[in-house]
Amino acid sequence: MKKILITGGAGFIGSHVVRRFVKNYPNYQIFNLDALTYAGNLENITDIEKEANYTFVKGDITDEQFIANLFEEQQFDGVIHLAAESHVDRSIEDPMAFVKTNVIGTVNLLNAARKQWANNSEDKRFYHVSTDEVYGSLGAEGLFTETTPYDPNSPYSASKASSDHFVRAYGETYGMPYVLTNCSNNYGPNHFPEKLIPLFINNIINNKPLPVYGDGNYTRDWLFVIDHAVAIDLVFHQGKNHETYNIGGFNEWKNIDLVKVLCQIMDTKLGRNQGESEKLITYVKDRPGHDLRYAIDANKISKELGWKPSVTFEQGLEITIDWYLSNKEWLNSVTSGDYEKYYETMYS
Numbered sequence: 422m423k424k425i426l427i428t429g430g431a432g433f434i435g436s437h438v439v440r441r442f443v444k445n446y447p448n449y450q451i452f453n454l455d456a457l458t459y460a461g462n463l464e465n466i467t468d469i470e471k472e473a474n475y476t477f478v479k480g481d482i483t484d485e486q487f488i489a490n491l492f493e494e495q496q497f498d499g500v501i502h503l504a505a506e507s508h509v510d511r512s513i514e515d516p517m518a519f520v521k522t523n524v525i526g527t528v529n530l531l532n533a534a535r536k537q538w539a540n541n542s543e544d545k546r547f548y549h550v551s552t553d554e555v556y557g558s559l560g561a562e563g564l565f566t567e568t569t570p571y572d573p574n575s576p577y578s579a580s581k582a583s584s585d586h587f588v589r590a591y592g593e594t595y596g597m598p599y600v601l602t603n604c605s606n607n608y609g610p611n612h613f614p615e616k617l618i619p620l621f622i623n624n625i626i627n628n629k630p631l632p633v634y635g636d637g638n639y640t641r642d643w644l645f646v647i648d649h650a651v652a653i654d655l656v657f658h659q660g661k662n663h664e665t666y667n668i669g670g671f672n673e674w675k676n677i678d679l680v681k682v683l684c685q686i687m688d689t690k691l692g693r694n695q696g697e698s699e700k701l702i703t704y705v706k707d708r709p710g711h712d713l714r715y716a717i718d719a720n721k722i723s724k725e726l727g728w729k730p731s732v733t734f735e736q737g738l739e740i741t742i743d744w745y746l747s748n749k750e751w752l753n754s755v756t757s758g759d760y761e762k763y764y765e766t767m768y769s
């Protein structure tokens with residue numbers, strides 16, 4: 422029985438990864454370590470909480486002693502590290518929180534794994550989950566490849582870039598068996614409604630303004646979260662040691678075009694006249710240091726590991742919107758309390 426530590430498994434992507442591993446690998450004991458910050462929610466994984474091969478551990482990756490003790494007690498065979506502060510806008514308000522969790526937290530995990538695997542790192546693996554935002558901004562042309570130089574522009578992407586560098590450095594310096602992936606924007610169920618797609622779904626439901634940054638021409642590649650979880654599974658099991666893989670949806674959208682599509686689908690779902698939700702679009706002051714365009718070349722993972730997205734954007738959006746419409750309790754509970762204060766600060 423292998424022991425696998427997944428960090429951040431109560432968050433958006435982590436919840437889908439934990440579910441996949443618990444359900445598909447009964448021969449693994451899955452430990453989900455999460456501090457349950459505002460972004461972590463055990464409601465995301467109630468369906469697996471009673472599974473025999475699943476254990477939840479509440480804890481903070483910035484707590485060096487706690488992490489050292491946990492590794493000592495459990496003797497993990499693998500780590501899939503997703504825990505992070507993940508929202509660019511929050512990183513602009515409070516960069517140090519991002520340094521603590523994304524950089525120091527990652528180094529704490531690396532140190533504990535290094536100590537534990539010092540004498541035998543065979544069949545061990547440290548999987549670091551990262552973002553395409555580390556590559557900076559593209560012009561109208563070109564794609565990020567695995568060899569694109571890092572050029573982060575936000576405190577969030579700088580902290581993720583730093584953590585990526587630490588992972589690679591531990592590979593070179595100490596022989597840490599690692600794999601690393603840089604993925605584009607995810608969307609899907611369980612996404613906290615501070616990020617574009619769930620924020621807009623929630624605001625359309627509640628007839629609130631849809632705040633579009635700048636002129637709306639910022640361009641992102643979008644990937645359905647379950648396809649990201651499948652890619653993580655593949656890379657964890659079949660990726661080559663010390664390799665990086667880019668993951669993306671081959672699916673670029675200008676923010677304003679994406680918002681308009683969302684409005685159209687939501688009008689249909691909510692029985693509103695076409696064009697009604699679009700009236701909620703409000704252009705707001707741009708985010709400082711905003712990257713113009715991200716686009717991923719995901720050919721390496723496709724060619725080497727046979728991965729490709731399983732749903733079209735239209736199918737993924739449909740599943741996502743249906744999920745939010747039938748999980749109003751989830752939506753209401755995560756958008757009350759602190760979220761209201763956050764929302765006021767950001768958009769009032």
Ligand code: NAD
Pocket residue numbers: 428429430431432433434435454455456457458459460461462480481482483502503504505506507508522526550551552553581603604605606607608613
């Ligand atoms: P999220 O914010 O939804 O979830 C993060 C989780 O980490 C939460 O459950 C939170 O409670 C936990 N966490 C935060 N700080 C912690 C700490 N100090 N100790 C333990 N747990 C802590 O994030 P997400 O969108 O699911 O992203 C997961 C990972 O994937 C991150 O590393 C992120 O950089 C990366 N990523 C995200 C995207 C995306 O589009 N969301 C794209 C590419 C890569």
